[in-house]
Amino acid sequence: MFYLKTKEQFNKFERAKRRVPAFMDKKLFTFDEIKLKMVNYCVYQDRCHYEVEKKMREFVLIPEAKEEIIMYLIRENYLNEERFTRSYIRGKFYIKHWGRNKIRQHLKQKGITEKLINKCMDEIDENDYENEILKQWEAYRSKLKGLQNYQKDIKTTRYLMSRGFEYDLISSLSGN
Missing domain, CATH: 1.10.10 (Arc Repressor Mutant, subunit A)
Incomplete structure (x- = not known):
């Protein structure tokens, strides 16, 4: 005797037993x-x-x-694609604190065109963007203990880049 581990496996097994096509399991409205x-x-x-x-x-x-x-x-x-894009950019920057690169990548995955993304990036205020980089720089760097300053700088830069911030802007604002 064998056991079915998931509901999906069970549904496939039941469908095969009844010889019912897969689309019949979808909801009919x-x-x-x-x-x-x-x-x-x-x-x-x-x-x-x-x-x-x-x-x-x-x-x-x-x-x-x-x-x-x-x-x-x-x-x-x-x-409305433009309204969605603007809302998405505002939410991911002001709530999730993502950088432009990460936001851009996620919008591309959702099928938003590069032209529309560039048009809507003005939702992020430049001063807010720079302040966010500095705030995250200080917060992350202060958590790093037992490392030399250059190691802290490297790790913090990597962290901010993984959050979607641009290397040039990070290095110019951090003074490195």
């Missing part, structure tokens, strides 16, 4: 119900096209219906 669910999904928080398309994979829909829902969301301004 009417077109209007799906459209309403997608409106609610976009109203809850700003979304990009990629996130909406990913969410729609949960439902059984023909490609034309998916396109119609996306066009409806755009037409009614529930889905």
Whole structure:
């Protein structure tokens, strides 16, 4: 006797036993119900096209219906790439304290164009950006104990670069 470890393995096993196609396990809703669910999904928080398309994979829909829902969301301004990008940049910088490089990389992964990213990067105030680098520099460097100053500087620079801040700006602000 063998045991099924996860719910997913169990579902695959049950489907194979019943000879039911995989799409039958997806939730079945009417077109209007799906459209309403997608409106609610976009109203809850700003979304990009990629996130909406990913969410729609949960439902059984023909490609034309998916396109119609996306066009409806755009037409009614529930889905707006620029608004999403600006909101994302503000949130990741002012709340998560990420640098421009990390924000840019994550937006690219979500399918946002380079042109739109560059246009929306003005959401980050330059003075706030420099102050954030200095604040994180001091906070991280003060945690490092038992190291020589040059080692602390190297580790802190690496840390800030992993947070998405630019090397040139880090080195000029830190005085190294």
